[in-house]
Amino acid sequence: MPPAPVRIVRDLRLDLFRGLALLLIFLDHIPSNVVSWVTVRNYGFSDAAEIFIFISGYANAYVYGAVIRRRGLIDAAAWILNRAWQIYLAQIFLFVVYIAEIAYLAGSSAYYTEEANLQIFLQQPDVAMLEALLLKFRPVNLDILPLYVMLMLGFPPFLWLLTRNPTAGLAASVALNALARSLDWNLPAYPTGSWYFNPFAWQLLFVFGAWCALGGAVRLQRFARSPAVLTLAAAYLVFAFLIVMTWHFPQLARLVPGWMAKLLYPIDKSNLDLLRFAHFLALAALVVRFVPRDWRMLASPVLRPLIRVGQHSLEIFGLGIVLAFAGHFATVDIAAGVAMQALVSALGIAAMIGVALLISWYDSIGMPFEIVDEDPEVRRAGRA
Secondary structure (H helix, E strand, C coil), rough: CCCCCCHHHHHHHHHHHHHHHHHHHHHHHHCCHHHHHCCCHHHCCCCCCHEEEEEEHHHHHHHHHHHHHHHHHHHHHHHHHHHHHHHHHHHHHHHHHHHHEEEHHHHHHHHHHHCCCCHHHHHCCCHHHHHCCCHHHHHCCCCCCHHHHHHHHHHHHHHHHHHHHHHHHHHHHHHHHHHHHHHHCCECCCCEECCCCCCHHHHHHCCCHHHHHHHHEEEEHHCCCHHHHHHHHHHHHHHHHHHHHHCHHHHHHHHHHHHHHHHHHHCCCCCCCCCHHHHHHHHHHHHHHHHHCCCHHHHHCCCCHHHHHHHHHEEEEEEHHHHHHHHHHHHHHCCCHHHHHHHHHHHHHHHHHHHHHHHHHHHCCCCCCCCCCCEEEEEEEHHH
């Protein structure tokens, strides 16, 4: 008999904020979109990418940590690698759909091909397709899933270490991040350069999420809820807000002292700058304080659509990428202006929520049949 499946109880906060991150990513991926002013990136150093990667690390450790405790490392690693394969296939499928969408809507328009980094694909489609299969060639906005694939491929040893010695597992992640930043470790991209999301650096946020899921959050609870820490987190968020306002309103930049500017810049997203990491931690501290696991609103119909989006993150992320380009095309070639930007943003969010609810309904009705192997006795009797 196969081992009994491991029972996992969902933490709806993960689904809620992952769903929120997916909607924010969709809005951010529509260039010059006035509605994207509601997203995190306009008011601080971090953005929805940090939320998505942290929750992904937390959720994977939450699930596969239970598997490794009940059924061992081999089973857990097999399921992790299977999930990495699913994400890889989703990336390749999304790549093909994205290329087809741009070809259908924009044709050979140089504006869209240059903006989406597709010139090399038009010049050498055979080579570019091979490099896409190797995750080295990626059009604009298709960077997160390759990062996710690499994080999952490297996750089994980290998960094993985190379940044996959480402090050592987190320390190993910090050390890898430090080495990557000091030695410029990254993966090569095609045709030139390196990965936009450096997996050797971003693994720190992923592993930190896993560490929190495997008991780190409990150990940090008293510290994170202390008035001093909450005050410091709020002060840092205010500081980040003021700095970011100087990006939106250049006339305010003269208020930032020169010595401070030298300390702050550049704030490197590719290598997960420590200022971005600290900004995410400050946000997380406040969220944990005001959104406990038993928060009543998690069971309300108001938040249910957002939770459903987070529960089907892979499908909805891909849909969001496709809808974002369609929205961009609409705001450039059909009608410019705030009204069109608001319309495509609203329609895109509605479509993402609708598809998530449809998938949830489809999952709830279950399979109407079950396929089983033929009974060996029946097979032998038939041959006789």
